[in-house]
Amino acid sequence: MSAEPRFFNRELSWLEFNQRVLDEARNAANPLLERLKFLAITASNLDEFASVRVGGLKLLCERGASRPDPSGMTPEQQLAAVCARMHAFIVEQYRCLLDELEPALTEAGIRRLRPADLSDRQRKIAELVFEQEVFPILTPIAVPTVADFPPLINQTFNVCVRLAPAPETAEPRFAVIPFGRQRKRFITVPVEQGYGYCPLEDLVGMSVQRFFPGETIEECISFRITRNADLELREELTSDILEEMKEVLAARKESECVRLEISDAASEAVREFLQTALELDDDSVYAIPGPLDLAAFMRLTDSQGFDHLKFEPWPPIPSPQLDPAESLFAAIARRDVLLYHPYESFEPIVRLLEEAADDPEVLAIKQTLYRTSPRSPIIAALKRAAQNGKYVTALVELKARFDEARNIEWATDLERSDVQVIYGVKGLKTHAKICIIVRREPTGIQRYVHFGTGNYNEITSRFYTDASLMTCDEELGADATTFFNAITGYSQPQRFRKLEAAPLGMRDKLLEMIEAEIIRKKHGQRALIMAKFNALSDEKMIEALYAASNEGVKIRLNIRGVCCLRPGVPGLSENITVTSVVDRFLEHSRIVYFHHGGDQRLFISSADWMSRNLDRRVELLVPVEQPQARDRLLAVLKTSLQDDVKARRLLPDGRYESVSRNPRSEPVRSQEALYRRYRDAAEDRARPEFTMFEPHRAPGQDDD
Structure with missing residues (x-):
């Protein structure tokens, strides 16, 4: 058996999931605006990860916690590894934007206009927009000392302005212009063809002197902070959950800063000023080589007139099982x-x-x-x-x-x-x-x-x-x-x-079903477990799957995000395969299948196999027994597991690679296959039972 830890680290596994989303942004086979959408999703994902997961690790480190996680890493080691991975990830994000997407978008007619790119006419229009829509709204705040630093809103845009020192001192002076919850992240700039836009921070930078008449401005730098959102409701101390939750929300607005994103054009003076005011170490400061807040680029993906740069529409299909005229x-x-x-x-x-x-x-x-x-x-x-x-x-x-x-x-x-x-x-x-x-x-x-x-x-x-x-x-x-x-x-x-419910009997029920497959395998019967969910991190569930694998039970898992199970390790998990599908829809369903000696058991669930879901949440595990419903759901599960276009396979070392295609069969992109089949079934109401819904198999291919 491998000497490596039996479990992958949860936080690093999540970052690998976000990498798979970024891979779709870099995939030239995807339409251009869809690639931009995937990039925006990686930024939104990273924002939440920084506020919750990094925030939680920082709290553990501040409390002196040293207990290692199942992968053997202490909170301090996890925080260092996570920050290093995030720094590397951001480099790749901006390489994707600046070197790949923006040149292609410009060629397609969607162009980010920098101040130096503006013609005289465009500059006048931009200045007019600033005067009418920006200058009357934004308010500069002088910051004489770091103790006077304003309580900025979490994950919103800000500009730090460095002013020339006053005559009586050599010390630089600073001011901050908070953008607040501005809806307008980009300003439309008229162009002869296509669509031109200018980020709001560039517009402010062009006219920042208007906020400080008579002053010499030496620097105008955009930045963004992330606050710790890992604040929990202390229900044991309250009799009014509603009021206590309002207090948690208020506390979140003033919680400590856990990340500073700042333009890489910032001088050492501005960076040091912000870092000191926000009480951050070097690892928590991220120098950004392009526009901040890539999540805001999601708005550009809805640009009108560029449908050829988007996926073919897949509108939801009316179910052939239901007559709209019937109750x-x-x-x-x-x-x-x-x-x-x-x-x-x-x-x-x-x-x-x-x-x-x-x-x-x-x-x-x-x-x-x-x-x-x-x-x-x-x-x-x-x-x-x-x-x-x-x-x-x-x-x-x-x-x-x-x-x-x-x-x-x-x-x-x-x-x-x-x-x-x-x-x-x-x-x-x-x-x-x-x-x-x-x-x-x-x-x-x-x-x-x-x-x-x-x-x-x-x-x-x-x-x-x-x-x-x-x-x-x-x-x-x-x-x-x-x-x-x-x-x-x-x-x-x-x-x-x-039914089974967490935190009562769901874990026991699942463990019982896994054990039943082990017993059948020991008696020479066929044994198979298939499952699809978002995350697998619970130690007991993983150990049960390891035990089943060691007895020869075939286990096929489709896990979108975090997976702490180490598959394919001889003597530990050689009978377990794990794939992850990242495509145009977010995989969110939880489906569990046990062969059960041929008396197939199929369940849907609200719960992922995480300790929080099984022990600290109220969840349901629901059997799907009616034959037609069960067959439909089983076909969905099998199709998801057969994906060899968008699926990535988890390797024993934690890396993901493309799934090898079977040369004897057509490629299977599970989401496209499912959509086509549901559409075809809706068009042919004479065959609503989905007998044709069985996933395509190559000759000799079995469920195992």
């Missing part, structure tokens, strides 16, 4: 409905809530809400249902990171509409996605239940892959009610008939 209650009563988004539209889930809100036979709606959209039709339906006299209960998770303020706002709005709002489970995050609709029917009370792997958000459902199961199965309905009562009241959790 969803009737359709679900006939059989379970399994939808897979974004290939299939999220509209039926919205329609189910809207029907329930207006149906006089619906008595109650109970729903968990983790994240949703700003103008959510689901929130509107819940409000209307309450106003129509139905008993509506919404469990709102206030601790959904970075969505806390929005959740507080619409939770308060729901309460004003007579919805009974419950603020999660004390000490846990409620991450399960479930909606129960109680309806009076001629045969008695019937429960209709929706289980999902993703949020109740019709916007993200268009680019996140997620599974939805709508059912009126009696046992699942009873379990759903038991589950909801347990998390909203004081009732002791009862044993479920079919």
Whole structure:
């Protein structure tokens, strides 16, 4: 067996995931504006990583924590390795932008205009925009000493201005111009053909003298700070979760700085001034060789008139299982409905809530809400249902990171509409996605239940892959009610008939299913585990998979992001393969399969295999048993595992490489294959059962 650690480091594994996203930005086979979009996503991802993960490591180091993680690295070692990797990553990001994307964009007609590039006419227009839209809004702040440094807003643009020393002193003088939450990151500049733009900081730099009449300006440098967002709600010390969460949000605005991004044109004097004021070491300062905040370039990807630089549209497909003219209650009563988004539209889930809100036979709606959209039709339906006299209960998770303020706002709005709002489970995050609709029917009370792997958000459902199961199965309905009562009241959790929940029995159920495959393999039977989720870092789950691999159980994993399991190591994990797919949709669904002696067991889940999900969150593991729904879901899982175009395979040393293609079969790009098949099925309603949905196999190719 290898002498290497049994686990990869979680933080470095996440950074390798972001590298795979950057690889798509550098992939010349992708349309140009899609490449720019991938680059913007890497920057947005890195912002969150710096604020949460780097912030957390810094807190551990400040507290003197020295306990190593499963990979054997102490917090201090992790922080050093993470900062080094981030510095190298940023170099590659800007090489991608400046050397690859910008020249190609310029040739295609989308051009970033630097001040030196502007014609007299363009300069006059830029100056007019500054006078009318920028100068009246921005406010310079003098900073006589570092003690006077203003409390800048997290991850917003700022300019540091160095003024000539006053006559009576040789010391430089500094001022800061905060941009605040400016929506306008780029200024449109008229050009003869195509689209021209100028970053706002360049516009300010051109006219910065207007803020300091009579002063000599020696330097004008853009910079950006990241504050620590790893601040948790201390529920054991509060009786009012809503008020405590508001205090956490306020504290986050003033938390310590963990990263400084600064233009590489900055002098040593400006860099030292900012670094001292923000109390940062050298590793936390990132010199940027181009425009700061690459995430803002996402706005350019929607530029009009450049559709040829974007992916072919893949609009969500109406499910062939559902007739738009038929009530969803009737359709679900006939059989379970399994939808897979974004290939299939999220509209039926919205329609189910809207029907329930207006149906006089619906008595109650109970729903968990983790994240949703700003103008959510689901929130509107819940409000209307309450106003129509139905008993509506919404469990709102206030601790959904970075969505806390929005959740507080619409939770308060729901309460004003007579919805009974419950603020999660004390000490846990409620991450399960479930909606129960109680309806009076001629045969008695019937429960209709929706289980999902993703949020109740019709916007993200268009680019996140997620599974939805709508059912009126009696046992699942009873379990759903038991589950909801347990998390909203004081009732002791009862044993479920079919569901499993974290932090109660989900881990044990999964370990039991893995052990069952081991036992079957020991008895000479076929044994196979397949799974798809976003992250795998829990030690116990990984050790169980190692044990299964050592007994000869074949294990095929498709893990988008963090994977701490080391695959393909002789004597440890030689029967485990791990792939990751990064493509135009964000892979988000969680699907788990056990061969189970031929009696196949298939589950969807809200949980990744991380300790936080299994031990510190309220999650659900839901069996998909109805044959047609199960076959559809299994086909999705197999297709994801067969990708040899966008998939990358995790190697024993932690690197990822392209998956080797089978020369005997056509290439499989899983997302494209799934979209084409769902589209074809919708066009041919005579064959809605997806018998043609089986993934393509080369001769002799087996599931193993």
